[in-house]
Amino acid sequence: MGEVNIKKLACELNLSAATVSRALRDSHEISTETKIRVLEMAKRLNYEPNPFASSLRRQKSKTIAVIVPEIANNFFSLAINGIEEVARERDYHVLIYQTHENREIETSFLNRLLSGRVDGILISLACEDVDKEHIEKISDQVPIVFFDRVDDDIEGVKITTDDYESAYNAVQHLIENGCKKIGYLLALNSLSTGKKRLKGYLDALKDKGLPDDKQLILKSSANNDENHTLIKNFIAEHRPDGILSSIEELAMPCYYACNELGLNIPNDLKLISFSNLAHAQLLNPSLTTINQPAFEIGVEAAGILFKIFNKRWYEPNETIILKSNLIKRESTRGFTII
Amino acid sequence: MGEVNIKKLACELNLSAATVSRALRDSHEISTETKIRVLEMAKRLNYEPNPFASSLRRQKSKTIAVIVPEIANNFFSLAINGIEEVARERDYHVLIYQTHENREIETSFLNRLLSGRVDGILISLACEDVDKEHIEKISDQVPIVFFDRVDDDIEGVKITTDDYESAYNAVQHLIENGCKKIGYLLALNSLSTGKKRLKGYLDALKDKGLPDDKQLILKSSANNDENHTLIKNFIAEHRPDGILSSIEELAMPCYYACNELGLNIPNDLKLISFSNLAHAQLLNPSLTTINQPAFEIGVEAAGILFKIFNKRWYEPNETIILKSNLIKRESTRGFTII
DNA sequence: GTGAAAGCGCTAACAC
């Protein structure tokens, strides 16, 4: 309901709407003098251009969409932070959608975004099996950049972290600190992200000569309460001396489970997790983490989307890999001789 | 770039665009038969209405804006989660903006939103002094609901928590557990939210007969690194035996500071903080928190905004207060006789 | 129950 529109502005200045429009967009055709007059009047009347009229006419929205599984998540909220900052620099708007890991919701969002509402989409996929065809059809119509939760079977630009290496190094770290029976808390296994983490775990075991016992891989549930019980039973039954958790949400229940089972971290069980917890340092014991550069991923993903907008991106199927950080803390401390 | 528009749809069906439009919006003027035909064809052609044309014509956007200081924050990300869920139910879109506590950025966002881009705004204010006049002028033009970080001097609908009572009870809890010299880590003090927390602290001290030493109130900096030093020096110099932190961001440095100073929490210093940390339980020691119902605040705030849209809200200056939860943990445990 | 026509506010092609 901006009261004042370009016509009124033009009228007030004894100019045509076209001239005002051009002046506002700093067109080279307009004299500096006129530009100044227009800008001043615009400011004086609190003129705000109607974005819908503009978008309708120009077929672009100055808006991008971010689709993530959850907003209230240390990783995603940081990534969104990065995205928002980049968008703000360019005067772009950011629409947020969360899928709650539900593929139907995700698909419905994507479909709605085919309307031209956004100039591009940044997406971190839900866990359920993805409809490759459908997503590729969408990415033909609107630029998409995938980040973190990606699927290599889908064509597209992707920003990930070094999931394989991170998991591999994590297991190696556990082994170096004395672990012989290392469990894996499995998540995201329908996505490349999860598959690579799992493969890193398995390969590290193999390379270090440890058996890869399928029993030691716990497939998590979508329900977090359930996971607590699952994990507790898993630890009680198999008594791993080390655990790599593929997501933060599965590491926390380990603390509770160990408490309940009377097990000591790290003495009875060493724990390491992919995590962006800001204060892993303050946990009891402090948690060894694989810290993903979440903010940077957001910045990078958004940056590439803008490059695509500006036709400065020529690699429609490139994957950019940022390095995660293994931060060693108490939860994986090796046995010390007393 | 939706390839197919209402005209093509109409053409395909041998109908006029007007009829199709009406059918799609389920107008009572249209026969059921026609509606079904239209809907089917729309689905078959993957028709997605152009939101800008519609918004331009109808003067509404089906979009709301959320303005917060930071996205990557346990409280705000949960609140946004709540907002997003409500918006999704109503097929509304959510634009996200973060101010980084900067008033100029906040003002600039608000001004840009005067364009009609959004039907309403949910805002949690930045800390710096607010321009009452300006914000009220904006809220005359577009509905605004304030949440959590509010300023009572500004007219408007507000959703907050019981900040005064929460702080009061927190201090009482500290006193009951033996504290005699209670410090306060001050933040948000330019906002009602912060003022009420401070007043709760002061009143509790007074009511319990403890002196209110101005020295024991530490005004935090905007810079978090600085806060670490500030807090460490504060604790070293004044040696409080209890601390109430008005925001989570100031409580964490207390842990680090105490470690560095060789002080034990809770024996040397009891700590309690406003916080929405999911795993306060797992900190070392576990942190006693005042837990705000962040998700519910988001739901409530969004709900009221939609009521305003539907003219079902008649209290332009009402404040709704949700209750926070004091969760007692190790960091405030009383002295026990050994 | 359906169609014709105008117009939301802006921009771009074309005039001059």
Add this chain to the structure above:
DNA sequence: GTGTTAGCGCTTTCAC
């Protein structure tokens, strides 16, 4: 350097 005009895709009178 500026004005005229048409039209983006949709919705809504107003006709019939």
